[in-house]
Amino acid sequence: VKEITIVGGGLAGLSLGVCLRKQRIPVRLLESGVYPRHRVCGEFIAGVSEETLGCLGIDTFLEDAVRHEQMSWWMGDACALSEQTPSVALGISRYLLDQRLAEEFVRLGGTLELKSAVILEDARKEGWVWAAGKDKSATKSNKSWIGLKIHAVNVKAEDIEGLAMHSGQKGKKNGYLGLCPIENGRVNCCGLFEVQSEITPSQARKHWGKTTASKKVAMLMSYAEACGMTALLDWLGAHAFDDDSFSAIAGFNLGTQSVGHPFCIGDAAYLIPPFTGNGMSMALESSRIAAVALTNYSRGECDWEVAVRENRSDAKKFFAKRTTIAKMLHPLFFHPLGQMALKSVASSGFPSFQTLFKLLRTP
Numbered sequence: 001v002k003e004i005t006i007v008g009g010g011l012a013g014l015s016l017g018v019c020l021r022k023q024r025i026p027v028r029l030l031e032s033g034v035y036p037r038h039r040v041c042g043e044f045i046a047g048v049s050e051e052t053l054g055c056l057g058i059d060t061f062l063e064d065a066v067r068h069e070q071m072s073w074w075m076g077d078a079c080a081l082s083e084q085t086p087s088v089a090l091g092i093s094r095y096l097l098d099q100r101l102a103e104e105f106v107r108l109g110g111t112l113e114l115k116s117a118v119i120l121e122d123a124r125k126e127g128w129v130w131a132a133g134k135d136k137s138a139t140k141s142n143k144s145w146i147g148l149k150i151h152a153v154n155v156k157a158e159d160i161e162g163l164a165m166h167s168g169q170k171g172k173k174n175g176y177l178g179l180c181p182i183e184n185g186r187v188n189c190c191g192l193f194e195v196q197s198e199i200t201p202s203q204a205r206k207h208w209g210k211t212t213a214s215k216k217v218a219m220l221m222s223y224a225e226a227c228g229m230t231a232l233l234d235w236l237g238a239h240a241f242d243d244d245s246f247s248a249i250a251g252f253n254l255g256t257q258s259v260g261h262p263f264c265i266g267d268a269a270y271l272i273p274p275f276t277g278n279g280m281s282m283a284l285e286s287s288r289i290a291a292v293a294l295t296n297y298s299r300g301e302c303d304w305e306v307a308v309r310e311n312r313s314d315a316k317k318f319f320a321k322r323t324t325i326a327k328m329l330h331p332l333f334f335h336p337l338g339q340m341a342l343k344s345v346a347s348s349g350f351p352s353f354q355t356l357f358k359l360l361r362t363p
């Protein structure tokens, strides 16, 4: 049996590692960071099937996640839509989930090497999988994005009902931010915005210093204000935050990633726009697809080139529908006319939010 080496221990790499270890395949996982740690992520999983979770062997790790069946969508200061989600969305922090998966991988006999940053050139080898997330060197698009996240703490149940998505647009400034209740009375606040060079941490702290005791939430507030999300500003100003949970990322492109590795999974292969997509589910689903080809390769049932080809074509087929729809919808959120169109579509009820939710989350 041949060893598989996985570069990157996010959701894709860890779930693949666990799945392969369950089949007694030797696996080495090289992760540049450590666990536990906070990540920029909306922290709700929606659409991945029970069967996929069971097949990966990770279903029990989501049993205590907060179950969401209600979702509201705010545009500026108005609630455009409030509906039941067609399937349960699971709220859990990446801090907790990644740690659990890493422990399970090690418990199953996987070799986990932390603080091991791998250079792409060293990873283009037989039996190596690239699961290192989005391509951070990407700067080719004319829009640059910033992702910001922080946990609100000690939030009372009556202060938030289910998932709340806020999108806003003021002049040329666009963005959206989701609130997702997770474990221990925390609410994850995570947004994606077009970068605005005038918003800096020191400027934001100065501006919001009297409104909030948190030094870190100020950046999210400045972006929310710039995009006209007034209802959200009230909510952010009224809650306490865990500054240690703050994280930020910038400098990436959405869509197909051109990492240049033959065997990519998760965000390293395709970065679906967060608002329209479900990157965590896709990371898990892509691990499941990859595990089939990698198991065949490891057991000598096919050579590496065949495994690479099969993984690519199976993933492409499986994700084709949702990546196409997400690509069409995403620009609408970032254009004034698109936002107006979405607003009237939402209020007319056609196509229903539930239909869109399903289309974006199923093969």
Ligand SMILES: Cc1cc2nc3c(=O)[nH]c(=O)nc-3n(C[C@H](O)[C@H](O)[C@H](O)COP(=O)(O)OP(=O)(O)OC[C@H]3O[C@@H](n4cnc5c(N)ncnc54)[C@H](O)[C@@H]3O)c2cc1C
Pocket (backbone or CB within 6 Å): 007, 008, 009, 010, 011, 012, 013, 030, 031, 032, 033, 039, 040, 041, 042, 043, 044, 045, 046, 116, 117, 118, 119, 120, 131, 132, 133, 134, 147, 148, 190, 191, 192, 265, 266, 267, 268, 274, 277, 278, 279, 280, 281, 282, 283
């Ligand atoms: C703003 C925002 C909000 C989001 N909200 C949601 C949401 O609510 N629901 C949802 O389903 N998805 C959401 N997503 C998407 C989701 O976070 C990702 O799709 C998911 O994390 C992908 O998992 P991954 O394992 O592919 O990558 P990652 O989770 O990014 O993991 C990659 C890992 O590789 C490691 N690594 C990187 N480079 C190297 C290297 N050179 N060597 C070794 N290790 C390396 C990193 O440290 C990291 O641990 C959101 C994304 C953004 C940007």
